[in-house]
Amino acid sequence: VQIGSSTWSQVSVSVAGSPSTLGIKTDGTLWAWGLNDAGQLGDGTTTSHSSPVQIGSSSWLAVSEGSSFTIGIKSDGTLWGWGNNSYGQLGDGTSISHSAPAQIGKSSWLAVSAGDSFVLAIKSDGTLWGWGNNIYGQLGDGTTTPRYFPVQIGASVNWSQVSGGVNSSFGITSDGSLWAWGSDNLGQLGDNTTQQRLSPMQIGASQWMLPPTPSYTLTLAKAGSGTGTVTSSPAGISCGSTCSATYTAGTSVVLTAAADTGYGYSWTGCDSSSGAQCTVAMAGNKTVTAAFGLTYTLTVNNSGNGTITSSPSGISCGSACSTPYAAGASVTLTATPNTGYTFSSWSGCDSTSGSECTIAMSSDKSVSAVFKSTNTLTVKTVGAGTALIMSSPAGISCGTTCSYSYVTGTAVTITATPNAGFSLIDWSGCDSRNAFQCIVTMSSDKSVAAVLSQSTDYVSAQSAISAVVAQYPVIFGSASGSVTIGTDTSGVYYVDWFSNGKGILAWTDGYLYYYSGTGWWVSMGITWRSQSDFDKASAGITSFYNQYASLFGSPSGGITSGSTTTGAYYVEWFTNGSAIVAWADGYMYYIYGGNTYSFDMPWKTLSTDDKATQAINTAYTQNVSYYGTPSGGIVKTSTANGAYYVQVFVNGTGILAWTDGYLYYYSGGSWVSLGTAWNTSTAYDKASKMINYYSSLYTYSLGMAYGNIIGGTTSSGTSYSQWFMSGSAIIAWTDGKMYYYAGSGSFVSLGGKWQ
Numbered sequence: 089v090q091i092g093s094s095t096w097s098q099v100s101v102s103v104a105g106s107p108s109t110l111g112i113k114t115d116g117t118l119w120a121w122g123l124n125d126a127g128q129l130g131d132g133t134t135t136s137h138s139s140p141v142q143i144g145s146s147s148w149l150a151v152s153e154g155s156s157f158t159i160g161i162k163s164d165g166t167l168w169g170w171g172n173n174s175y176g177q178l179g180d181g182t183s184i185s186h187s188a189p190a191q192i193g194k195s196s197w198l199a200v201s202a203g204d205s206f207v208l209a210i211k212s213d214g215t216l217w218g219w220g221n222n223i224y225g226q227l228g229d230g231t232t233t234p235r236y237f238p239v240q241i242g243a244s245v246n247w248s249q250v251s252g253g254v255n256s257s258f259g260i261t262s263d264g265s266l267w268a269w270g271s272d273n274l275g276q277l278g279d280n281t282t283q284q285r286l287s288p289m290q291i292g293a294s295q296w297m298l299p300p301t302p303s304y305t306l307t308l309a310k311a312g313s314g315t316g317t318v319t320s321s322p323a324g325i326s327c328g329s330t331c332s333a334t335y336t337a338g339t340s341v342v343l344t345a346a347a348d349t350g351y352g353y354s355w356t357g358c359d360s361s362s363g364a365q366c367t368v369a370m371a372g373n374k375t376v377t378a379a380f381g382l383t384y385t386l387t388v389n390n391s392g393n394g395t396i397t398s399s400p401s402g403i404s405c406g407s408a409c410s411t412p413y414a415a416g417a418s419v420t421l422t423a424t425p426n427t428g429y430t431f432s433s434w435s436g437c438d439s440t441s442g443s444e445c446t447i448a449m450s451s452d453k454s455v456s457a458v459f460k461s462t463n464t465l466t467v468k469t470v471g472a473g474t475a476l477i478m479s480s481p482a483g484i485s486c487g488t489t490c491s492y493s494y495v496t497g498t499a500v501t502i503t504a505t506p507n508a509g510f511s512l513i514d515w516s517g518c519d520s521r522n523a524f525q526c527i528v529t530m531s532s533d534k535s536v537a538a539v540l541s542q543s544t545d546y547v548s549a550q551s552a553i554s555a556v557v558a559q560y561p562v563i564f565g566s567a568s569g570s571v572t573i574g575t576d577t578s579g580v581y582y583v584d585w586f587s588n589g590k591g592i593l594a595w596t597d598g599y600l601y602y603y604s605g606t607g608w609w610v611s612m613g614i615t616w617r618s619q620s621d622f623d624k625a626s627a628g629i630t631s632f633y634n635q636y637a638s639l640f641g642s643p644s645g646g647i648t649s650g651s652t653t654t655g656a657y658y659v660e661w662f663t664n665g666s667a668i669v670a671w672a673d674g675y676m677y678y679i680y681g682g683n684t685y686s687f688d689m690p691w692k693t694l695s696t697d698d699k700a701t702q703a704i705n706t707a708y709t710q711n712v713s714y715y716g717t718p719s720g721g722i723v724k725t726s727t728a729n730g731a732y733y734v735q736v737f738v739n740g741t742g743i744l745a746w747t748d749g750y751l752y753y754y755s756g757g758s759w760v761s762l763g764t765a766w767n768t769s770t771a772y773d774k775a776s777k778m779i780n781y782y783s784s785l786y787t788y789s790l791g792m793a794y795g796n797i798i799g800g801t802t803s804s805g806t807s808y809s810q811w812f813m814s815g816s817a818i819i820a821w822t823d824g825k826m827y828y829y830a831g832s833g834s835f836v837s838l839g840g841k842w843q
Contacts, residue, residue, distance in 0.1 A: 463531070478502070
């Protein structure tokens with residue numbers, strides 16, 4: 089029965105009788121039908137077909153089917169294979185099967201024949217090659233070794249035809265002689281024996297007729313309102329006058345268009361085209377159209393460090409180039425940066441989309457592309473645990489290791505959010521830090537690491553929150569979930585919400601805060617983990633700001649640190665020019681109206697070592713010219729009466745923090761008192777001791793503390809107070825006595841004294 093109404097130039101069925109078929113139509117297209125259990129039809133599936141289906145869109149010259157696999161030659165001379173590959177018969181160096189055509193090497197091929205599980209093929213230079221199963225020597229390479237890549241058979245360069253059988257092979261050379269090799273168990277080699285042959289052996293001395301080579305007609309059609317000529321190589325077409333010619337099958341014909349002045353050209357029907365040239369492989373009768381029409385010039389200016397290509401082709405350059413396009417043509421330019429650069433911007437386009445620029449050729453057009461250098465940022469985590477690492481600008485987003493290229497000079501901020509149970513303890517490779525963020529400026533390739541550790545903070549926060557709830561069950565009621573984790577630029581925090589809308593927050597500064605259900609977080613004055621100096625200073629600054637927000641206004645940036653010879657300090661400035669300072673002496677100050685005032689409240693508890701070191705350094709800075717250059721550091725010595733500290737200097741002088749709590753300096757062979765105390769209890773210490781005492785006596789009526797104990801100055805002296813959520817307060821007044829304030833009315837004396 090006739091299969092369809094098309095005209096065909098070639099058909100192939102399996103040498104082993106596999107029920108599948110492939111054929112090439114006279115237009116060069118490849119079609120297949122039948123069994124497809126190994127992907128031998130080449131349509132990308134293993135689904136069988138009962139009628140022809142087209143395989144791809146390429147133009148084909150030859151096709152040959154083996155046992156559940158297929159080998160074909162495209163019109164451009166490239167060799168392709170698909171289907172079963174258990175013996176390496178696809179020639180790609182593996183035994184992996186393919187359900188779609190995969191190219192075999194880069195050579196140009198003339199003829200191919202598939203045997204049962206092996207392949208023989210002739211290159212365009214006349215050499216013979218084989219690969220696949222070789223158990224009977226059917227490849228002809230003198231061995232029985234299977235081959236997974238094509239191997240050359242002998243050194244002859246005059247092969248014209250080859251055919252592979254089940255386990256035997258045959259070929260004809262250009263002089264008409266016949267050759268055979270492989271299995272001969274039934275005398276199939278024709279050498280009057282049944283002897284297996286591992287290399288080609290000539291069969292008789294006769295001359296064998298080669299099959300006639302078909303010829304096909306190439307027709308050139310001209311279109312458009314413009315004029316021009318087309319010529320061919322090999323010669324035959326000169327149109328102009330002669331616009332068709334006949335060529336031997338397999339001939340590659342190159343057509344060249346020459347447009348008259350003011351006109352351009354475009355091709356249709358080519359197997360491939362490049363500028364003025366159109367290439368056609370003669371696998372059947374072909375028609376090609378050359379359209380001549382009005383053109384405009386597109387000029388591309390490139391800043392360098394990348395290439396610009398176009399569709400339709402014509403533009404392909406790394407600096408400046410131009411080409412004419414037909415009037416009305418739509419040209420899409422694509423920018424591809426060189427290694428170490430990124431595409432930045434277009435100008436002159438009608439529209440853009442990322443690295444693509446589209447131009448409608450309604451006139452001469454000029455387009456510019458800008459590329460910028462890049463540097464690669466690599467970010468990873470080290471230590472125990474995992475974290476989500478993000479960047480701003482975007483680019484980095486990963487949990488372990490990732491990298492991204494940024495434009496040179498870009499400032500990138502990296503944030504690490506540890507997963508539950510882990511914490512960020514350090515960064516490495518940063519140019520600078522902003523609390524728990526890492527900042528790098530991309531002046532070169534950079535590598536940054538987030539250092540993680542197993543976190544005990546979650547357990548500590550949970551324990552501290554549970555203790556508060558146990559102490560004040562009436563206030564909080566029942567929890568509406570478990571303690572959850574969040575992140576801020578200052579670090580990781582933990583929060584527990586309750587069914588009545590209230591909450592407890594374990595903030596990044598190491599303190600617990602309270603949410604009333606309607607108001608903002610208020611410090612409870614309770615620590616939930618050990619604190620760094622930054623934590624302590626932040627808590628002190630935040631506490632004062634929350635209580636006197638109207639005085640300071642809006643924060644201007646975050647809390648920053650600095651250092652003096654007496655130690656580190658921390659400060660937060662506000663938009664009205666005021667500031668709160670946690671000074672190196674361990675006390676809080678505020679700056680307002682150009683003047684500095686003391687809160688008379690410590691932001692950290694100084695150890696004996698800290699007090700001695702601060703006092704000695706202060707005395708030294710007040711009279712540097714006398715003491716000169718220090719000789720070594722401050723030395724601590726323990727005695728039965730306590731520890732003392734001494735700093736000696738190169739000129740023989742020294743400063744001593746003695747066990748009696750006072751400073752001395754060394755002069756003329758003896759120690760002389762400076763009259764400065766370095767280890768005495770402060771007024772704040774005394775007031776805090778009594779306030780905490782009364783707070784513990786009246787916990788039930790006072791409720792939770794609001795903020796920290798703070799100092800205040802009046803005309804009669806300095807007082808200290810602790811306020812509570814109930815609106816009441818306990819006050820250490822300037823007269824040295826303790827008072828209670830119930831929230832309204834007058835102050836009531838508690839009868840105790842604090843100094």
